[in-house]
Amino acid sequence: MAIENADIEKIAVLARLQVDPNEINDYTNSISSILSLIDQMQQVDTNGIEPLSNPHDATQRLREDIVTCDNQRDAFIAIAPATQDGLYLVPKVLD
Amino acid sequence: MTSKTLDQISKDLAAGTYSSREITQDTIADIKTRDPIYNSFISLSEDLALAQATAADVRIKAGTADILTGVPFAHKDLFCTQGHVTTAASKMLANFVPPYESTVGQRLLTAGAVCVGKTNMDEFAMGSSNENSFFGAVKNPWDLTAVPGGSSGGSAAAVAAGLVPAATGTDTGGSIRQPASFCNLTGIKPTYGRVSRFGIIAYASSLDQAGPMCQSAQDAAMMLNVMAGFDDQDSTSVNQETPDYTADLNLPLTGLKVGLPKEFFGAGLNPQVAQCIMAAVKEIEALGAQIIDISLPNLELSIPAYYVIAPSEASSNLSRFDGVRYGYRCDQPTDLMDFYCRTRAQGFGTEVKRRIMVGTYALSEGYYDAYYVKAQRIRRMIKDDFARALSQVDVIMGPVAPSPAFDLGSNTKDPVAMYLEDIYTLSANMAGIPAMSTPAGFVNGRPVGLHIMGNYFAEAKLLNIAHQYQQVTDWHLQKPPSTGLAASNQEKGA
Numbered sequence: 112m113a114i115e116n117a118d119i120e121k122i123a124v125l126a127r128l129q130v131d132p133n134e135i136n137d138y139t140n141s142i143s144s145i146l147s148l149i150d151q152m153q154q155v156d157t158n159g160i161e162p163l164s165n166p167h168d169a170t171q172r173l174r175e176d177i178v179t180c181d182n183q184r185d186a187f188i189a190i191a192p193a194t195q196d197g198l199y200l201v202p203k204v205l206d
Numbered sequence: 207m208t209s210k211t212l213d214q215i216s217k218d219l220a221a222g223t224y225s226s227r228e229i230t231q232d233t234i235a236d237i238k239t240r241d242p243i244y245n246s247f248i249s250l251s252e253d254l255a256l257a258q259a260t261a262a263d264v265r266i267k268a269g270t271a272d273i274l275t276g277v278p279f280a281h282k283d284l285f286c287t288q289g290h291v292t293t294a295a296s297k298m299l300a301n302f303v304p305p306y307e308s309t310v311g312q313r314l315l316t317a318g319a320v321c322v323g324k325t326n327m328d329e330f331a332m333g334s335s336n337e338n339s340f341f342g343a344v345k346n347p348w349d350l351t352a353v354p355g356g357s358s359g360g361s362a363a364a365v366a367a368g369l370v371p372a373a374t375g376t377d378t379g380g381s382i383r384q385p386a387s388f389c390n391l392t393g394i395k396p397t398y399g400r401v402s403r404f405g406i407i408a409y410a411s412s413l414d415q416a417g418p419m420c421q422s423a424q425d426a427a428m429m430l431n432v433m434a435g436f437d438d439q440d441s442t443s444v445n446q447e448t449p450d451y452t453a454d455l456n457l458p459l460t461g462l463k464v465g466l467p468k469e470f471f472g473a474g475l476n477p478q479v480a481q482c483i484m485a486a487v488k489e490i491e492a493l494g495a496q497i498i499d500i501s502l503p504n505l506e507l508s509i510p511a512y513y514v515i516a517p518s519e520a521s522s523n524l525s526r527f528d529g530v531r532y533g534y535r536c537d538q539p540t541d542l543m544d545f546y547c548r549t550r551a552q553g554f555g556t557e558v559k560r561r562i563m564v565g566t567y568a569l570s571e572g573y574y575d576a577y578y579v580k581a582q583r584i585r586r587m588i589k590d591d592f593a594r595a596l597s598q599v600d601v602i603m604g605p606v607a608p609s610p611a612f613d614l615g616s617n618t619k620d621p622v623a624m625y626l627e628d629i630y631t632l633s634a635n636m637a638g639i640p641a642m643s644t645p646a647g648f649v650n651g652r653p654v655g656l657h658i659m660g661n662y663f664a665e666a667k668l669l670n671i672a673h674q675y676q677q678v679t680d681w682h683l684q685k686p687p688s689t690g691l692a693a694s695n696q697e698k699g700a
Binding site for chain 2: 183
């Protein structure tokens with residue numbers, strides 16, 4: 112399936128990636144050729160075949176809803192790029 | 207320099223020939239001297255390693271050592287190491303120091319193995335050549351103009367160069383087996399769910415598996431004994447008893463049924479690689495195996511289906527890298543959207559961004575059924591092909607890759623050409639079956655690996671076959687010319 116620069120711009124927003132105007136043609140071309148490779152799938156008749164999401168057809172294992180480890184807030188906060196008073200800092204969302 | 211096997215080092219340590227501290231110091235000094243040739247390491251963990259080695263020596267003296275106690279190894283830089291930087295070969299995580307250890311890492315630490323450092327790789331394990339690394343490409347010790355394969359290319363080069371006796375790798379679409387093949391190593395991708403994924407930075411969670419990369423099947427069995435096992439912190443870990451993988455190594459191959467799928471020997475296969483593989487199959491036959499022609503009719507579909515499933519899962523997994531909690535963050539954001547978009551644009555490399563966008567597209571509204579669900583249906587067809595084949599034969603053999611290691615820079619312009627290199631490896635990940643590579647010859651000085659695939663949880667059988675093959679061949683004993691360890695190769699006619 113051929114895609115255009117405008118499609119890449121839309122996908123990039125969804126993926127939260129800024130794409131440089133001088134890179135966009137490269138992405139459009141390479142992703143178009145990847146999508147043509149992928150489109151080989153469309154010729155295959157898969158009617159009646161169940162999708163496989165886990166090789167063992169396993170389902171989500173559940174456990175008791177109990178605390179299994181200590182609060183590690185300090186360890187996690189210590190590796191964050193910007194924090195204050197034990198909270199993560201991000202650009203202002205509301206004025 | 208370490209051309210010794212894990213098995214030999216383990217015996218030397220037990221005999222007191224040298225201490226863990228001595229071999230650890232020598233290993234680190236050797237990496238500092240020689241790795242600038244290969245660029246196989248991203249970082250060394252010298253202080254942690256020496257502390258682990260000292261503790262190992264205490265255990266050895268006290269008589270409480272396990273088989274890997276005191277033995278040095280390296281982790282692919284995708285395994286979180288507590289207190290030591292873990293990058294996934296990305297600018298995004300260039301300064302990330304994990305607050306916890308991966309389960310595999312913890313199991314190796316508990317066994318007393320000594321992690322000397324973290325190896326180079328394709329960024330977030332996306333690549334087949336190790337050229338997609340923020341820390342630069344890795345060179346193949348067998349030919350410094352060739353790629354080592356990927357994504358576990360640093361682990362492969364480090365072991366092949368004799369810098370460490372063994373290393374961990376991960377395999378989502380061939381990332382243990384293809385570099386093992388390109389660098390003349392024994393590498394095994396276990397059954398999906400056999401080795402815990404906890405603490406391994408996720409690429410495509412329904413396909414990812416970790417395994418060892420070693421100089422022999424014996425060493426791989428020793429490593430897998432420690433790495434494998436149920437982990438309740440990995441929701442897809444399989445709760446099944448782990449056998450002793452060294453126990454069956456010496457079983458004879460009499461009566462073994464080996465399937466050769468015709469799709470593994472088609473037009474795309476380099477004829478000299480085909481010759482190596484057929485010669486290896488003859489050796490296996492001479493050991494008592496029966497060779498049977500089989501078919502895996504949907505093999506070619508593994509490429510398009512994989513390149514939907516893996517990027518889709520990656521786009522979801524990599525959404526966690528947002529510049530808020532850890533990792534890279536951009537300067538001077540104007541608002542939250544600008545903050546996310548520039549952090550991710552600057553933190554990720556080109557191939558990673560490409561796969562995130564392909565996955566985002568495949569999962570976006572209106573396309574999910576046509577791409578992701580379609581790929582999952584094809585995935586079941588591939589699994590069913592293996593089930594049929596493995597009802598007729600015990601194992602399946604073929605090449606790992608269509609050609610030996612290709613030249614550095616030769617496939618970097620065209621991502622699709624690079625993806626086609628994965629034709630023989632992807633299907634084992636799609637089906638979730640175990641698969642391995644064992645050295646089987648050379649083409650123009652570049653190694654060729656024999657691919658052995660088996661049924662779910664048949665790791666011991668695969669290792670048994672590789673070990674028996676290694677008893678009657680010496681390909682796995684050959685050393686690369688660039689290491690200076692190769693003097694005797696010529697005499698052996700390598």
